[in-house]
Amino acid sequence: MRSKLHHRWYVPYLFLLPGLALYILWMIYPLGYELYISFFNWKIMPGQQSEFIGLENYKEVMHDKYFWMALENTVRYTAVTVGGQMLIGLGLAVLVHRVFIGKRIFRTIYYIPVVTSWVVVSFLFQFLFSSHPGGFVNYLLVSVLGVLDKPVMWMSETKTAWIIIYVLGIWKGVGWTMVIFLAALQGVPVELYESAAIDGAGEWQQFKNVTLPLIRRTTLFIMVALVIGGFQAFVSIYLITGGGPLHRTEVVLSYMYDRAFDRLRFGYGASLSYVLAAIVVFVSFIQMRMFRQSD
Amino acid sequence: MRETSLSMHSVRNRSQRRFQIIIFIILCLGVIVAMAPIAYMISTAFKLHAYVPEFPLQFIPRNPTLENFETAFHSRNFDTALYNSIRVAIATSVVVTTLTAMMAYSFARFDFFGKNIIFYTLLAMMMVPSMMLIIPQFLLATRLDMLNSLNGLILVYSAGSMAFNMFLLRGFFEALPRELEESALIDGANHFTIFARIMIPLAKPALSTVAVFSFLGAWDEYIWALTVLTDVEKRTLPIAIANFRGAHSSDWGLIFAAALTAVVPTVIIFLVFQRYFVQGITTGAVKG
Amino acid sequence: MFRRLTLLALIAILVMPIGITHARQETVTIKFWHTYNETSPENDMLVNTLIPMFEESHPNIKVESVPFPYGEFRQTLLTSLAGGEGPDLARLDIIWSPEFAQLGVLSALDETMPDFQDLAARVFPGPLSTNAYDGHYWGLPLDTNTRVFMYNPTLFEQAGITASPTTIDELKALCEPIKALGDDIYLFSDGGTYGWAVLPWIWSFGGDITDPEITTASGYLNSEKTVAAYEFLAEMVDQGCFSPSYLGGGMDTGTGYFTDIFASMLDGPWMYPIAEAQYPDFEIQAAQMPAGEGGSISVVGGENIALFAGAAHPDEAMEFLRFTQSDEYQLKMSEVGQLTVIPSLLENEYFQNHPYYGAFLEQLKTAKARTPHPAWSQMEEILTDAGQLILRGEASPQEALDLAAEEIDELLAEE
Numbered sequence: 001m002r003s004k005l006h007h008r009w010y011v012p013y014l015f016l017l018p019g020l021a022l023y024i025l026w027m028i029y030p031l032g033y034e035l036y037i038s039f040f041n042w043k044i045m046p047g048q049q050s051e052f053i054g055l056e057n058y059k060e061v062m063h064d065k066y067f068w069m070a071l072e073n074t075v076r077y078t079a080v081t082v083g084g085q086m087l088i089g090l091g092l093a094v095l096v097h098r099v100f101i102g103k104r105i106f107r108t109i110y111y112i113p114v115v116t117s118w119v120v121v122s123f124l125f126q127f128l129f130s131s132h133p134g135g136f137v138n139y140l141l142v143s144v145l146g147v148l149d150k151p152v153m154w155m156s157e158t159k160t161a162w163i164i165i166y167v168l169g170i171w172k173g174v175g176w177t178m179v180i181f182l183a184a185l186q187g188v189p190v191e192l193y194e195s196a197a198i199d200g201a202g203e204w205q206q207f208k209n210v211t212l213p214l215i216r217r218t219t220l221f222i223m224v225a226l227v228i229g230g231f232q233a234f235v236s237i238y239l240i241t242g243g244g245p246l247h248r249t250e251v252v253l254s255y256m257y258d259r260a261f262d263r264l265r266f267g268y269g270a271s272l273s274y275v276l277a278a279i280v281v282f283v284s285f286i287q288m289r290m291f292r293q294s295d
Numbered sequence: 296m297r298e299t300s301l302s303m304h305s306v307r308n309r310s311q312r313r314f315q316i317i318i319f320i321i322l323c324l325g326v327i328v329a330m331a332p333i334a335y336m337i338s339t340a341f342k343l344h345a346y347v348p349e350f351p352l353q354f355i356p357r358n359p360t361l362e363n364f365e366t367a368f369h370s371r372n373f374d375t376a377l378y379n380s381i382r383v384a385i386a387t388s389v390v391v392t393t394l395t396a397m398m399a400y401s402f403a404r405f406d407f408f409g410k411n412i413i414f415y416t417l418l419a420m421m422m423v424p425s426m427m428l429i430i431p432q433f434l435l436a437t438r439l440d441m442l443n444s445l446n447g448l449i450l451v452y453s454a455g456s457m458a459f460n461m462f463l464l465r466g467f468f469e470a471l472p473r474e475l476e477e478s479a480l481i482d483g484a485n486h487f488t489i490f491a492r493i494m495i496p497l498a499k500p501a502l503s504t505v506a507v508f509s510f511l512g513a514w515d516e517y518i519w520a521l522t523v524l525t526d527v528e529k530r531t532l533p534i535a536i537a538n539f540r541g542a543h544s545s546d547w548g549l550i551f552a553a554a555l556t557a558v559v560p561t562v563i564i565f566l567v568f569q570r571y572f573v574q575g576i577t578t579g580a581v582k583g
Numbered sequence: 584m585f586r587r588l589t590l591l592a593l594i595a596i597l598v599m600p601i602g603i604t605h606a607r608q609e610t611v612t613i614k615f616w617h618t619y620n621e622t623s624p625e626n627d628m629l630v631n632t633l634i635p636m637f638e639e640s641h642p643n644i645k646v647e648s649v650p651f652p653y654g655e656f657r658q659t660l661l662t663s664l665a666g667g668e669g670p671d672l673a674r675l676d677i678i679w680s681p682e683f684a685q686l687g688v689l690s691a692l693d694e695t696m697p698d699f700q701d702l703a704a705r706v707f708p709g710p711l712s713t714n715a716y717d718g719h720y721w722g723l724p725l726d727t728n729t730r731v732f733m734y735n736p737t738l739f740e741q742a743g744i745t746a747s748p749t750t751i752d753e754l755k756a757l758c759e760p761i762k763a764l765g766d767d768i769y770l771f772s773d774g775g776t777y778g779w780a781v782l783p784w785i786w787s788f789g790g791d792i793t794d795p796e797i798t799t800a801s802g803y804l805n806s807e808k809t810v811a812a813y814e815f816l817a818e819m820v821d822q823g824c825f826s827p828s829y830l831g832g833g834m835d836t837g838t839g840y841f842t843d844i845f846a847s848m849l850d851g852p853w854m855y856p857i858a859e860a861q862y863p864d865f866e867i868q869a870a871q872m873p874a875g876e877g878g879s880i881s882v883v884g885g886e887n888i889a890l891f892a893g894a895a896h897p898d899e900a901m902e903f904l905r906f907t908q909s910d911e912y913q914l915k916m917s918e919v920g921q922l923t924v925i926p927s928l929l930e931n932e933y934f935q936n937h938p939y940y941g942a943f944l945e946q947l948k949t950a951k952a953r954t955p956h957p958a959w960s961q962m963e964e965i966l967t968d969a970g971q972l973i974l975r976g977e978a979s980p981q982e983a984l985d986l987a988a989e990e991i992d993e994l995l996a997e998e
Contacts, residue, residue, distance in 0.1 A: 007405055011486050015401035019394035019457060020413070026454035027420060030431035037431060044434070044665035045686055046893070092325055095318045102319075108569060109326050112333070115565040115572075117515040119533040120554040123540070124336050127348070127547050131833050133767065134350030136335055143351065151767070155832020171332070176576065183577040232424040235517055239537070242654075245831045246971050253426050260430050261522065262658045263961075264665065273427040284422050344861060346838050370621060371630070437666040525616075525663045525670075527649050538621055538652060545835075549622070 034270045042267035050267075057271035066247050067272065070255040071279075077162075077251060078230030081169035085226055086219075088170065089177025094207070096178070097185045107182060111175035118172075122239040125168045129154040158248040161241050165249065168236050173229075177222050184218035185211065220291045224284055231280045252276045333558075336551045340364070345548035363552035367539070372527050376535035377556060380514060383448050383531060387513035390453040391460055392506045396498065398457075399464035400490050404476075417458045425455050426518065433522060442523045448531070452513040460505040466578055467501035468494065504575035507568045511561055532557045612645040613900045616660065617674035617886075618653040624856040624919040626650055633915055637906050644899045657960070664688045669893055671900035674725055674886045677713040677952065678778075678959050683889065684716035685957035690890040691719040696901055699723075702908050706924045713955055714887050722889035725907055726921040729881045729950040730783060730849035731942045732870045738764065738846040739868075747870040751787065751815070754847075754873045758824035761846045771819070772826035772836045772845040776970025778953050778963045780829075781816070782882045783849055786951055788812035789877030792966070793991070797956050800991035804966075805984040808876065813973050813980040820974050829974050841865050851884060853920035855939050869942040883952040885924070958994050965990045 038058070041051040061067050096106045113121070128136040131153040133143075138151040154160045188211060196206045212219075234253040237243065243250035243258065250258075252272060260269030334354075339345050341359040367373055401407075402414060432451060441447030475497075476489050484492075495502070517533040524530055530538075536557060539550045565572060619626035626648075634646045649670065651659055657679055663669050664686075675683065683689050692699045692714075702723055703711055710724035734747055742760035754771070761770040773780040778792075785791065790809030793800045803809065819825035826845055827833055837854060839845040841862045849872065858865050872881045888907050894900050906912055913923040914933060922943060923929070934940055954962060969987035972978040978986075 006480065007486055009407070012401040012405035012407040012410075015397040015405075015486075015490070016413070019398040019461070022390075022394065022450060022454050023417075023457050026432060026435070026451055027428065027457075028416070030428045030435060031420075031423070033431040033435070034428065037434070045688065046665075046667065047687065092322070095322055098314075099318050099322060100315055102322075106322050106326065107573075108566070110329055111569075111572070112562060112565065113329055115511060115561045116333070117533060117554075117557050117561065119515070119517045119536060120336075120558055121332070123536075123550055123554065124332055127339070127551075128332055128335065130348050132348050132350070134348035134352050136332075136348065136352065139348070139350070139352040153827050153830070153833050156827050156830035161832065171329070175329070179573055180577055183573065228422055228424070232426060234426050238518070241832070246968050253424065257426075257429070257518070261662050264661055266430050266434070270430050273430065277423050277427050280424060281419070281422050346861065347834065347842055366622070433662075433666070442663070442666040442668045521655070521659075522662060523666070525649065525659060525668060527647065538650070540652060546622070 034273060037267055038270035038274055040267045042265075042270070044264060044266055053267070057268050058275070060268065061271055061275055066250065066255060067252070067275075069247060070250040070252045071276075073249065074231060074233070074251040074253075074276075077165065077169065077233055078227055080166050081173065081233075082223065082226040082230050084166070084170035085173040085177045086222060088174050089222075090181050092174065092178045093181035093185055094211075096182055107179060110178050113172045114175040116172070118235040119239065121168060121172060122236045125164055125236075126155075126240050129164045131155065155241065156245075158245065161245075161249050164240055165233075165236055168240075169230075169233065173226070177226070180218060180222055181215065184215040188214045216291070220288070224287050227283060227287065228280060231276065231283075337555065339548050340551040340555055342548045344546060346546060348547075363546075363548045366549055367553040367556070370539075372530065373535055373553065375528050376530045376532050379445060379529065380532035380557075383445055383452070384510045384513040386449045387452040387456075388506045388510040390449060391456055391509035392502055394453070395457055395461040395464055395505060396495065396502060397490070398461050399468050400494055402461075402465045403468035417461065421458045421462075429519065429522065432519075436523055443526050443529050444523075445529060447523065448520060449513075451519060452516060453509070456509045456512050460509060463575060463578060464498065464501055464505060467498055471497055500571060500574065503568060504571040507564060507571055508575055511564070514557070514561060610643050610645050611896045611899045612647050613672065613894075613896050613903060614647050614649060614670035615672045615674075615903065616649045616651065616656075616670040618656050618676075619650055619674075620652075621650045623853075624860065625853070625916070625921060628915055628919045633906075633912055636911070637903060641899075641902060644896075644902060646903055661686075664891070664893070667893065669891050671891060671894035671896055672904060673889055673891070675722065675889050677710065677724075677883070677885050677887055678955065680714050680722055680887050680889065681716045681955050682957045682960060684719075684721040688892055689721040690892045690894065690897065691721060692723065692890060693720045695890070695897070696904075698905075702905070705908065705927070707926055709883065709952070710885055710887075710924045713885075713952060714889075716955075716957070722887040723904065723908060724924040725886045725888045726916060727883065727885035727924050727947065728851045728853075728922050729883050729943055729946045730779075730851055730872070731881065731946050732847060732872050733840065733850055733854065734847040734868050734870065735840055735843060735845065736866060736868050737843050738768065742846070747868065748873050749871070749879075751873045751875040755815075755819075755824075757846075758819070758822065762823060766823075767844065769826035769839075769845050770824045771847045772828050772833075772839055773848065774828060774833075774836050775831050775967065776829060776974060777967045779882055779884070780849075781812070781966070781970055782951070782953060783872050783880060784816060784875075785809050785812045786880035786882075787872060787875040787877050788815070789875065792954055792962070793995070797954055798995060800962075800988040800995070802988075804988040804991065805981065810980045810984055812875075813970070813984065816970075817973050817976070817980065821976070830971065849881065851920070852922055852940065852943055856920045867939070869939060871942070871946055878949060879946070881946050881950040883947065883950045885922075956995075958997075961994055962991050965994075 039052060039054055041053050043050045092110060096103055099106065130136070130138070131151060133139065133151040135151065137154070141148045142151055152160055154164055192210050193206055196210050201209060232253065233251055234257070237249060237251055238254050238257070241249040243254045247255070253276070256269045256272040256276070259265045259272065338354060338356055340363055341356045341361070343358070343360050343362055402410070436442050436447055436451070439447070441450070471494070475493050479489050479493060515533065520531045520534055524534065536550065536553045539546070539553050619629060630648050634648060637646060638644065660669065660673060669688065699720065703720065706724050707727065710727045714720045714722040714724065732747065738761065741764055742757070744757055744760060748754040748757060758770050761768060788808050788811050790806055790812050791803040793803050816825065816829070820827065820829050826839065828836060828839070834844065836845060836848050837850065837857065840848050841858065854867060858867055872879045888904055890897060890900055890904060910925070910928060913925050913928055914931070917923050917933070922940060928934065929944070953959065956962065965987050969983040972983045973980050
C-alpha cells in the first residue's frame with residue numbers, strides 16, 4: 001500500500017462530514033429507528049399512544065400466511081428475472097462482441113429500456129398486455145403469429161399476471177447485464193482464444209474454458225446486484241397488479257407498504273422490513289461465499 | 296499444400312460470413328423486441344381517444360394528432376410537475392456529486408480513525424433495499440416538517456444514492472496518480488485547494504457519471520414522492536403521469552403523451568452521455 | 584446580555600402589529616381534496632365554474648382544489664393526516680366517513696357549526712345518516728347516486744331482445760341470445776367482487792352482509808340467500824354469460840359497454856357525461872336493477888363533505904362547506920352527473936324534465952347503503968377475497984362465505 005498524503009488529523013473528517021451527516025440522518029438513523037418501531041404497536045395519528053409489545057410483531061410475521069406468500073413470490077420473481085436477465089444478457093453480449101457491423105449501435109439500443117422510467121413502462125406493459133383482442137401482445141399471439149386461438153385475459157389469472165411482471169423485469173434489465181458482460185468480454189485477451197483454437201478447441205469449448213472462467217468476477221457482481229435488485233421489486237407490481245388478485249402477486253415490499261400506509265400498522269410494517277432486509281443480507285453473503293469457495 | 300490452405304481460407308471466410316449474417320439477424324430481432332414497446336407507446340400518444348386498443352391493431356396511427364400533447368400540457372399543474380422534477384433532479388445531482396466527491400477523496404487519500412467502520416457500513420448498507428426504510432423516513436420527515444417539501448425530497452434522494460456513487464468515485468480517485476498532489480503539497484497548497492483545483496478537474500468523467508446517475512434516479516422516483524407529497528403544486532412528473540389514469544377508463548393516448556415528456560429527456564441524456572454510462576456501470580463490475 | 588434582550592423586545596413590539604395587520608389582510612387558502620378525475624366534466628365544473636363563483640363572493644378565501652385518483656385517495660389522506668399535512672375539507676366516499684370519524688380526525692359539525700341543524704334539515708335523511716358515528720355528525724352529504732341497469736341497445740337489437748329484463752330470471756334467459764353473437768361478447772360485466780359490485784345481487788336475492796345492528800355476519804353473509812346470489816354469479820361467469828372481468832384486470836366495464844362488448848352493466852349517472860364526451864353517438868338505455876326474491880335493490884353511493892379537526896382555517900372552510908350545500912352548487916354539479924342531496928331541488932324544472940335522473944331517483948327509493956362501519960375497508964377486503972375464491976371455482980360459495988363470515992365476526996368483535 002502506498003503512503004497516504006500528509007495531513008492534519010481533522011482534514012479527512014472535514015471532507016467526510018457533510019455527506020456523512022446527511023447519510024446518517026436519512027439512512028443510518030432510520031435503520032435504527034425502524035428497529036425500535038418494530039417493537040411497538042405504533043400509532044401515528046396525533047394524540048394516540050404507541051404501545052410496546054416486544055417481539056409480538058415478529059411473531060405475527062412468522063404466522064402471517066400473506067407474508068409467506070409474498071416472500072415466495074419475491075423469491076420466485078428474483079429467480080426468474082435474474083436468470084432471464086443473465087442468460088439473455090450474456091447471449092446478447094457474446095453476439096454483440098462478435099458482430100462486425102453496428103456493435104455500438106446495438107449496445108446503445110439495448111440499453112435504452114434501462115433508462116426509461118419504471119412508472120412509465122409499468123403503464124406501458126399494462127397497455128401492451130391488455131385483454132382486448134387488439135391489445136398488442138394478444139394481437140401478436142392470436143392474429144399475427146396464430147400461436148393462440150383466443151385473446152388472453154392477462155390480468156385475471158395469477159399466472160398470466162406474473163408473466164407481465166416477469167417480462168417487464170427482464171425486458172428492462174437485460175441491457176444493463178449486456179453492457180457489463182460485453183465490457184468483460186472485451187477484456188479477455190484475444191491470444192487466449194487463439195491458443196485455444198490452436199489446441200483444437202471449438203467455439204463452445206472456447207466459450208466454456210476460456211470466456212466463462214475469465215468473466216467469473218463480473219458474473220458474480222451481476223448476480224449479487226441483480227438479486228438485491230430483485231428483492232427490491234416494487235413499483236411495477238404496485239402499479240400493474242397492486243398485489244391482487246387475492247394478494248397472490250404481492251411481494252414483501254408491496255405487502256409492507258400496504259400494511260403500513262393503508263392499514264396504518266407502522267410497527268408491523270417495520271418488522272416486515274427488518275425480516276426482508278435480514279434475508280437479503282444473508283442471501284448476498286451466501287452468494288459471495290459460494291463464489292469464493294469455488295475459486 | 297498452398298492450394299489447400301487457400302481453399303480452407305475461403306471456406307472459413309464463407310462460413311465466417313454466414314455466421315456474421317446470422318448473428319446480425321438475431322441482433323436485429325433483439326432490437327425489435329427492445330424497441331417495439333416504446334415505438335408502440337409513441338404511436339399511441341398520437342392517437343385520439345385511445346380508451347381501448349383498436350382492432351385490428353394500427354402500428355402507424357391512421358389520423359395522427361398532437362391533441363394529446365396539448366391536453367396534457369394544458370391540464371392543470373402539468374408544467375409545474377415538469378418544473379418540479381427538473382428542479383429536484385438537478386439539485387439532487389449537484390448535492391450527490393459534491394458530497395460524494397468529497398467523501399470519496401477522503402477515503403481514497405487519507406488514513407484516519409474510524410475509516411474502516413464507516414467504509415464497511417456504507418458497503419453493507421448498499422444491500423439494504425432503500426424502500427425498506429420508507430416507514431422511519433416518513434416519520435422522520437413528519438417530525439422535521441419535510442412532508443410536502445421539495446427540499447425534503449432532494450435530501451432523501453441524495454442520501455439514498457450516496458453509497459453507490461461514493462464507491463464509484465473512490466475507485467476512480469484511487470486510480471489517479473499522486474504526483475501532482477504531492478508536488479502541490481510541497482508548494483504549500485492545502486488539501487481543499489488540491490481537491491478543488493487538481494482532483495475535480497481530473498475526475499470530470501467520473502463526476503459526470505455520478506451526476507447523470509443521480510439525476511436519473513431522482514427523475515424517476517415514484518413511491519417516496521407519492522407518499523410524502525400531496526400539494527398539487529409540489530407533485531413531480533411520475534405522479535402527474537400516474538394521475539392521468541382515470542377511475543373509470545383511461546385515455547392511453549393522453550397518458551403516453553404525458554409519459555413521453557418523462558422518457559424523452561432521459562433517453563437524450565443517455566445518448567449524449569453514453570460514454571459515462573458505460574464507464575459508470577462497468578467500473579465496479581469488470582475491475583472487481 | 585440585558586441590552587440584547589431589550590433590543591429583541593423592541594424589535595418584537597415593532598414587528599408584531601405589522602404581523603397581525605398583515606395576516607388580516609392576507610387572503611386565506613383552504614385545501615379541498617377530492618377524487619374528481621382531473622380530466623372529467625365534474626372537475627371542470629368545480630375548478631372553472633364553482634370555485635371562481637365562490638372566490639368572487641368571498642374575496643378573502645382562495646380554494647385550492649386537489650384531485651386524487653380514487654384508488655389512492657383513502658391511503659393518501661390517512662398518511663397525510665398522520666403527518667399533520669391534511670386538508671381543511673375533503674369529499675369522502677360515504678363508506679369512509681365512519682372510519683375517519685373513529686380515527687378522531689374529523690370535526691363534529693353538530694358541535695362546531697352553529698347552523699348545522701338548518702343545513703341538515705335540507706338534505707335527504709338517508710345520505711345524511713352516513714355522516715353519523717358515535718352520536719355525532721361528522722360531515723354533510725354532497726351528492727348521492729346509485730347503480731341502475733344499463734343495456735347496450737345495439738347488442739340487444741342484434742340478439743333480437745326487445746324488452747329489458749325486469750327480473751333476474753329474465754336476465755338469465757338473455758344469456759343464450761347474447762352468447763350467440765360471439766365468443767367475446769358478454770351479457771353483463773362488472774369490475775370485481777368488491778361490495779359496490781356484488782351487493783346489488785346479494786340484496787336482490789334477499790341476502791345481506793350483517794345484521795342491521797352490525798354485530799355479526801354469521802347467519803347473514805353465509806345465509807342461504809346470500810349463498811344463492813354467489814352461486815348465481817359463479818354460474819354466470821362460469822358459463823361465459825358474465826364477463827371474466829369479475830376476476831379483475833379485464834377490460835374496463837364502461838369501455839366494454841360503449842364498444843359493444845358487454846351488453847349490460849350496473850352503473851351510475853356519471854356515465855352519461857362520459858358517453859357524451861367520449862362516445863357521442865351512443866345512447867345509454869337505463870332500467871331498474873333486475874329483481875329477485877328480495878326485490879330490485881341496488882347500492883347507494885355518494886360522497887360526503889367533511890371538515891377536518893386539524894383544519895388550518897376552519898371558519899373559511901366552513902364557509903365553503905356551506906356553499907356546497909347551496910342550491911346553486913347542487914344544481915351545477917347535477918349537470919355533470921352528481922345527483923343532488925336536496926329533495927326540494929327535485930321539484931325544480933331541471934329535474935322534472937331531466938333525461939336520465941328519473942331512473943336513478945326511482946332506484947334510490949329501495950337502494951341500500953354499504954355497511955356503515957369504521958372497519959368497512961377491512962370487511963370489504965374479506966368480502967372481495969371470498970368472491971374471488973368463489974368465482975375462480977377454488978371454494979364453494981358456502982365454504983368461502985362461512986369463512987368470510989367468521990373473519991368479519993372477529994373484526995366486529997374487536998371494536
